[in-house]
Amino acid sequence: MTSHPVPVPDGPSELGAFLRARRGELDPDAVGLDPTGNRRVRGLRREEVAQLAMISTDYYTRLEQGRLASASGDVLDALASALHLGKDERSYLYKLANKADPHHHQPRDAEGVRPQTHQLLENLHDSPAMVLSRYLDVLAWNRLAAAVFKDFASVRRDERNFLRMLFLDADFRGRFVDWAPVARAAVGFVRAAAGAPSEPRLANLIGELSLSDADFRTWWAERHPSYAAFGTRTYTHPLAGPYLLDWQVLRLPDDDQLLLVMTAPPDTASLDILHRLGSPNNLAV
Secondary structure, three states: OOOOOOOOOOHHHHHHHHHHHHHHHOOHHHHOOOOOOOOOOOOOOHHHHHHHHOOOHHHHHHHHOOOOOOOOHHHHHHHHHHOOOOHHHHHHHHHHOOOOOOOOOOOOOOOOOOHHHHHHHHHOOOOOEEEEEOOOEEEEEOHHHHHHOOOHHHOOHHHOEHHHHHHHOHHHHOOEOOHHHHHHHHHHHHHHHHOOOOOHHHHHHHHHHHHHOHHHHHHHHHOOOOOOOEEEEEEEEOOOEEEEEEEEEEEOOOOOEEEEEEEOOOOOOHHHHHHHHHOOOOOOO
């Protein structure tokens, strides 16, 4: 399928859309407001958000309509509190307003993977590991990662993206027993990294996935950012069957890159399966 860029909103428009989405999810009763009255849509009214944030309704309306390019840090903090935003959503709000979130560090951009990082991957003999860009491009990987997921070297470079493969590569997708929460978290991760996605390559990726998959369209439109950094997932292999792996994402210092490392939980058969996958006569298909 030929990918086509989709119309991408500018920063102020995306900020407004995010505010609308979040106030639409709030229960008036949960924030101490009267849930009765003439409510034509779910969630809070604009004037109610403005009241909770202690700003004027006109100012908030202009923000939500994309008629203001940004807002002060104090206003963003007030809106985050009024809308009951979590840590990830608060960071995303700052990103959309072109402000540095004082509680979230974003490393500088860097191209390529350092030789020392390649060496680290190769030295992780019992742990599948890979280096990802902030948009989840697969930049480098070790042999175990290829055995767990697929031979990344066989994938065209412009298609070697973790998010893309989750939705469009049936074999890659099939390696996750619980695919939906993994895919949804990956969408949220890219959403958080992208803000208002204006880079042509990212816009093309979003356009291709939007055209190809209804779940992606739904989850992308929900605008839920995610900075999930660790957890446990159940993977499966066509010949080895299901097995558990702990995973964690580490940010590489001074590089706009991520190190994804998976380890076998204690007292499971996972390490034995990894050893079998990593052997010269492995089970990888």
